[in-house]
Amino acid sequence: MMIPKRAFGLVFCLLLATGLILFSRTLGHSLAEYFFGPHGPVIPYTTHIVLFQFKDGTSKFAVKEVVAQFFGLKKACIHPTTLRPYIVSISGGKDISTENLQNGITHAFVLQFHSIEDRDYYVDDDPVHKAFKEAASTALEKAIVVDYQNGVFTSV
Amino acid sequence: MMIPKRAFGLVFCLLLATGLILFSRTLGHSLAEYFFGPHGPVIPYTTHIVLFQFKDGTSKFAVKEVVAQFFGLKKACIHPTTLRPYIVSISGGKDISTENLQNGITHAFVLQFHSIEDRDYYVDDDPVHKAFKEAASTALEKAIVVDYQNGVFTSV
Numbered sequence: 001m002m003i004p005k006r007a008f009g010l011v012f013c014l015l016l017a018t019g020l021i022l023f024s025r026t027l028g029h030s031l032a033e034y035f036f037g038p039h040g041p042v043i044p045y046t047t048h049i050v051l052f053q054f055k056d057g058t059s060k061f062a063v064k065e066v067v068a069q070f071f072g073l074k075k076a077c078i079h080p081t082t083l084r085p086y087i088v089s090i091s092g093g094k095d096i097s098t099e100n101l102q103n104g105i106t107h108a109f110v111l112q113f114h115s116i117e118d119r120d121y122y123v124d125d126d127p128v129h130k131a132f133k134e135a136a137s138t139a140l141e142k143a144i145v146v147d148y149q150n151g152v153f154t155s156v
Numbered sequence: 157m158m159i160p161k162r163a164f165g166l167v168f169c170l171l172l173a174t175g176l177i178l179f180s181r182t183l184g185h186s187l188a189e190y191f192f193g194p195h196g197p198v199i200p201y202t203t204h205i206v207l208f209q210f211k212d213g214t215s216k217f218a219v220k221e222v223v224a225q226f227f228g229l230k231k232a233c234i235h236p237t238t239l240r241p242y243i244v245s246i247s248g249g250k251d252i253s254t255e256n257l258q259n260g261i262t263h264a265f266v267l268q269f270h271s272i273e274d275r276d277y278y279v280d281d282d283p284v285h286k287a288f289k290e291a292a293s294t295a296l297e298k299a300i301v302v303d304y305q306n307g308v309f310t311s312v
Contacts, residue, residue, distance in 0.1 A: 093304025
């Protein structure tokens with residue numbers, strides 16, 4: 001036998017850890033990115049950058065409402081075929097840049113999707129996202145949206 | 157004795173894994189964010205969003221040069237006290253948004269720093285970053301920069 005009896009615990013533990021990591025698509029992805037970098041053997045996430053400038057006179061309460069609804073999309077947006085949430089991550093915050101290159105922007109959000117197809121569904125079809133856009137647009141002066149796949153600089 | 161002899165392998169392996177994760181500041185941070193979310197018991201990274209519009213007529217070669225130099229900052233930017241690289245991550249790519257809200261932007265980059273202090277050093281003092289900025293600016297029509305700490309919406 002190749003594995004000594006005393007190492008069974010260790011081998012079992014390693015197998016369990018590997019299984020858990022593979023099972024967790026998100027965690028596996030970030031570990032793969034961590035170890036292999038953006039050019040590793042994974043399809044890079046599609047990153048979706050959203051920058052907001054609110055209308056003059058928008059109340060703090062209204063801003064808070066938009067922000068809370070935005071973060072809520074992580075769980076509220078459901079994929080039509082898997083019937084599960086499909087937004088990998090949403091992060092965001094109030095601008096704290098000191099470079100004066102905000103072009104009026106005050107709030108930033110970065111979303112990640114598993115694929116361009118998921119991004120397309122989010123942008124074009126998702127009814128929950130559509131409702132959010134309509135509600136938020138009344139408070140917005142300007143929105144800038146830029147998407148990319150990490151490390152991909154060729155035209156699509 | 158509380159731990160049966162046969163479980164030593166397993167316990168050792170768990171301790172090793174915990175040690176490795178704690179040792180690796182970056183990995184520990186992303187795992188913590190994964191398990192606890194943006195409001196978990198960690199100081200959120202400072203995210204630094206940089207969007208570029210290149211001047212009309214900028215050659216593909218010049219664009220490639222700027223992009224390569226930008227990604228190179230990950231290793232080239234050295235912290236003055238730790239004498240080690242301090243940019244947590246750089247990701248970026250060519251815009252593939254379909255929403256027509258790019259405001260002229262064609263390339264996007266997202267950097268992460270451990271703290272606002274690291275971001276300040278990068279923006280204000282880092283000589284490597286300064287040299288990059290000067291080299292890149294000749295090819296740039298416009299740059300938009302927005303920073304945030306994930307989940308922080310109060311004014312600083």
